[in-house]
Amino acid sequence: MIDAEFKNKYKEYKKDVEDFINSTLIVSTLPQKNIYESQTYSLSNGGKRLRPVLALAVCEALKGKKEYVLPFAVAIEKIHTYSLVHDDLPAMDNDDYRRGRLSTHKVYGEAMAILTGDALLNSAFETMSECCVKYLQDCPHMLQAMSYIARAAGSEGMIGGQVIDIESEGMGVIPYELLKKMHSCKTGALIKASVISSAMICNPNKNVMCALDDYSDALGLAFQIKDDLLDVEGEFDKLGKTIGKDSENNKPTYVSLFGIEKARELLIQATSIAINSVKIPEINSEFLIYLAKYLQERNK
Amino acid sequence: MIDAEFKNKYKEYKKDVEDFINSTLIVSTLPQKNIYESQTYSLSNGGKRLRPVLALAVCEALKGKKEYVLPFAVAIEKIHTYSLVHDDLPAMDNDDYRRGRLSTHKVYGEAMAILTGDALLNSAFETMSECCVKYLQDCPHMLQAMSYIARAAGSEGMIGGQVIDIESEGMGVIPYELLKKMHSCKTGALIKASVISSAMICNPNKNVMCALDDYSDALGLAFQIKDDLLDVEGEFDKLGKTIGKDSENNKPTYVSLFGIEKARELLIQATSIAINSVKIPEINSEFLIYLAKYLQERNK
Numbered sequence: 001m002i003d004a005e006f007k008n009k010y011k012e013y014k015k016d017v018e019d020f021i022n023s024t025l026i027v028s029t030l031p032q033k034n035i036y037e038s039q040t041y042s043l044s045n046g047g048k049r050l051r052p053v054l055a056l057a058v059c060e061a062l063k064g065k066k067e068y069v070l071p072f073a074v075a076i077e078k079i080h081t082y083s084l085v086h087d088d089l090p091a092m093d094n095d096d097y098r099r100g101r102l103s104t105h106k107v108y109g110e111a112m113a114i115l116t117g118d119a120l121l122n123s124a125f126e127t128m129s130e131c132c133v134k135y136l137q138d139c140p141h142m143l144q145a146m147s148y149i150a151r152a153a154g155s156e157g158m159i160g161g162q163v164i165d166i167e168s169e170g171m172g173v174i175p176y177e178l179l180k181k182m183h184s185c186k187t188g189a190l191i192k193a194s195v196i197s198s199a200m201i202c203n204p205n206k207n208v209m210c211a212l213d214d215y216s217d218a219l220g221l222a223f224q225i226k227d228d229l230l231d232v233e234g235e236f237d238k239l240g241k242t243i244g245k246d247s248e249n250n251k252p253t254y255v256s257l258f259g260i261e262k263a264r265e266l267l268i269q270a271t272s273i274a275i276n277s278v279k280i281p282e283i284n285s286e287f288l289i290y291l292a293k294y295l296q297e298r299n300k
Numbered sequence: 301m302i303d304a305e306f307k308n309k310y311k312e313y314k315k316d317v318e319d320f321i322n323s324t325l326i327v328s329t330l331p332q333k334n335i336y337e338s339q340t341y342s343l344s345n346g347g348k349r350l351r352p353v354l355a356l357a358v359c360e361a362l363k364g365k366k367e368y369v370l371p372f373a374v375a376i377e378k379i380h381t382y383s384l385v386h387d388d389l390p391a392m393d394n395d396d397y398r399r400g401r402l403s404t405h406k407v408y409g410e411a412m413a414i415l416t417g418d419a420l421l422n423s424a425f426e427t428m429s430e431c432c433v434k435y436l437q438d439c440p441h442m443l444q445a446m447s448y449i450a451r452a453a454g455s456e457g458m459i460g461g462q463v464i465d466i467e468s469e470g471m472g473v474i475p476y477e478l479l480k481k482m483h484s485c486k487t488g489a490l491i492k493a494s495v496i497s498s499a500m501i502c503n504p505n506k507n508v509m510c511a512l513d514d515y516s517d518a519l520g521l522a523f524q525i526k527d528d529l530l531d532v533e534g535e536f537d538k539l540g541k542t543i544g545k546d547s548e549n550n551k552p553t554y555v556s557l558f559g560i561e562k563a564r565e566l567l568i569q570a571t572s573i574a575i576n577s578v579k580i581p582e583i584n585s586e587f588l589i590y591l592a593k594y595l596q597e598r599n600k
Contacts, residue, residue: 031478032460032485034467039455086418091391091410110391111466114414115459118386118421122454125425129447132432136443143436143443147429154422155339159415160332166411167334178331185332 006290010053016066017052020074024127038108038116039123042085043078045099050223050295051190052077055198057291058212061284064202068139071131072149072201075124076194079153082120083162085113092166125150145197152193161186165251174252182252187227188220195219208282215288218274223295225267228253232260234299271296306590310353316366317352320374324427338408338416339423342385343378345399350523350595351490352377355498357591358512361584364502368439371431372449372501375424376494379453382420383462383490385413392466425450445497452493461486465551474552482552487527488520495519508582515588518574523595525567528553530600532560571596 021043028036052073059069088095088103089110096106105113128146135142151157164182168174174182195216199209232255254263274292278285301309321343328336352373359369388395388403389410396406405413428446435442451457464482468474474482495516499509532555554563574592578585 026455030460031467031481032455032463035455035460035463082418086414089391089414091389091414112463114386114389114391115462115466118382118417119455119459121418121421122450122459126447126450126454129429129443129450133443133447136436136440140436143429143433147426147433150422150426150429154426155326155332155335155419159419159422160330160335162415163332163335163412166415167331181331 001286001290006287006294009057009287010291010294013053013056014049016056016070017049017074017077020070021077024074024123034108034112035115035119038104038112039119041107042081042104042116042120045081045101047099048300049077051080051194054191054194054219054291057287058195058198059202061278061288062199062202062204062208063284064198065139068131068135068142068201069198071127072142072145072197073194075127076149076190076197078120078124078127079149079158080190082117082124083158085120086117087162089113121153139201141200141203145200148200149193149197152189157185157189157193161189168252170250171252173257176257179252179254179257183224184217184220187224188217191220191223192216204282207280211277211280211283214277215274215292218270218277219292219295222267222270222274222292225254225263225270226295226298228255229260229263229267230298230300231255267296301586301590306587306594309357309587310591310594313353313356314349316356316370317349317374317377320370321377324374324423334408334412335415335419338404338412339419341407342381342404342416342420345381345401347399348600349377351380351494354491354494354519354591357587358495358498359502361578361588362499362502362504362508363584364498365439368431368435368442368501369498371427372442372445372497373494375427376449376490376497378420378424378427379449379458380490382417382424383458385417385420387462389413421453439501441500441503445500448500449493449497452489457485457489457493461489468552470550471552473557476557479552479554479557483524484517484520487524488517491520491523492516504582507580511577511580511583514577515574515592518570518577519592519595522567522570522574522592525554525563525570526595526598528555529560529563529567530598531555567596 025040025043026036055069055073055076056066059066084098085104087093088098089105095103097103103113104116108116125146128149132142132146153159155163161182161184164178165186168178168182192213195212196209199212231253254266258266271292275289278288325340325343326336355369355373355376356366359366384398385404387393388398389405395403397403403413404416408416425446428449432442432446453459455463461482461484464478465486468478468482492513495512496509499512531553554566558566571592575589578588
């Protein structure tokens with residue numbers, strides 16, 4: 001696989017995701033139409049769509065059925081988006097910008113931003129449970145995938161990580177174990193769920209599941225370390241969000257704990273673990289390997 | 301059924317619900333333990349537990365299996381509770397009290413209250429999807445019940461109603477159709493989902509489903525009219541929340557639109573429709589009838 005092939009493939013997955021998102025967004029004449037507009041605004045944010053792309057890539061790597069995985073991939077993107085909308089609220093991170101655009105509460109007001117987040121989370125489960133009803137006869141594993149995603153998004157997963165994050169803000173340095181736990185919950189859990197839920201739907205053998213488990217753990221870690229590095233080394237134009245916000249808020253990060261050099265080393269190490277994990281014959285792993293490299297090199 | 305029998309039965313259902321809630325609340329030593337504490341606080345609020353009681357009562361009226369319905373009943377209570385936690389936030393209704401106790405954001409702070417609501421909503425779907433995985437072989441209808449609840453809680457249901465509510469605040473008088481839509485979404489949808497999801501799990505004939513559909517529509521309406529009346533006529537000690545808040549906020553209600561007398565008439569009418577709907581031989585409807593009367597007479 002060469003660079004152009006990877007980029008085309010990524011674009012293709014991204015288009016699948018965005019077409020599906022657009023198909024689920026209702027242009028409403030109802031009195032509550034603003035809740036659809038604000039969800040559309042929040043979802044149409046020009047992000048990488050990493051999580052759903054990962055889910056689709058795993059599906060193809062395992063020769064699974066795209067029509068089964070796509071609704072779950074989009075549900076995960078909705079969960080991710082709701083967490084950003086709530087995260088940006090004044091009572092949380094108080095961020096006016098997200099990917100270079102005004103954040104949802106700056107456009108629709110705080111009350112609507114709270115409801116928009118709620119609606120996105122709820123809608124993720126509407127999508128998944130409808131899909132389970134539709135395909136259950138042919139693919140009962142979907143139900144396990146939904147249950148896995150629900151857990152990954154909850155108090156043992158993403159929300160748990162956000163709680164640790166909020167409570168450790170201003171502490172500057174926290175124990176490494178706690179930092180690791182925070183990130184594996186806050187960012188890692190949903191990235192992992194993108195890989196694992198897709199794999200569950202495709203239902204491969206145990207060996208493959210273990211390989212993807214290792215891949216997703218390492219990838220999630222690498223992603224977070226890179227995020228911390230970008231907060232120090234990135235450029236506003238590319239990131240579309242305020243730089244240096246972590247250190248300004250005295251937020252514990254891999255960089256604040258280990259320094260830039262060591263954080264870079266850890267990133268390379270985690271990426272390499274991810275890549276080696278999926279090098280097994282049962283997985284058509286070319287894209288997944290390239291993706292890990294791409295995430296290591298990204299500038300946004 | 302006499303008054304004491306009804307009250308005992310209500311207590312019994314309530315105890316089932318609260319025991320189940322307590323069994324799902326983790327006493328955690330994890331770094332994110334506060335998210336469990338704040339969920340426990342929000343859920344242990346001494347409310348009526350109307351929605352889960354309704355679900356259990358419908359289950360018994362149809363001779364269904366309690367162990368199947370209970371997790372869904374509790375999931376609905378969690379969804380209801382999350383909506384109250386978010387509703388009380390400063391950016392929303394800005395209410396410091398809920399049922400005579402400090403609201404969640406006053407105890408745990410705004411950021412944690414936002415996350416607590418998110419966690420409760422998410423946890424409702426964790427509970428339901430786990431339950432579906434467990435019982436799917438024996439009761440595939442559960443999946444439809446979850447899908448119904450998801451829709452009732454979302455932008456076409458409860459959240460949609462909240463949006464109309466927020467957008468019409470300060471307008472004083474709104475068209476009757478809009479008021480009806482707002483309430484049928486905001487309050488009605490989840491009350492209806494308590495009845496219908498439980499019935500779906502019990503899988504009765506179409507005749508019964510239609511009867512329960514009518515019952516839940518009328519009951520939801522009666523419940524809201526009574527709420528509006530209590531906001532004018534109630535006592536803080538009993539309600540545990542500020543009285544006269546609706547008119548203070550110039551919020552459209554059945555009372556502001558029709559006056560007290562006419563609102564009382566509408567309440568009696570809706571209650572009577574509810575009662576007559578379930579008087580069919582296939583439904584063991586004694587408790588459901590008593591419940592409608594009790595809701596009409598309640599003082600909190």
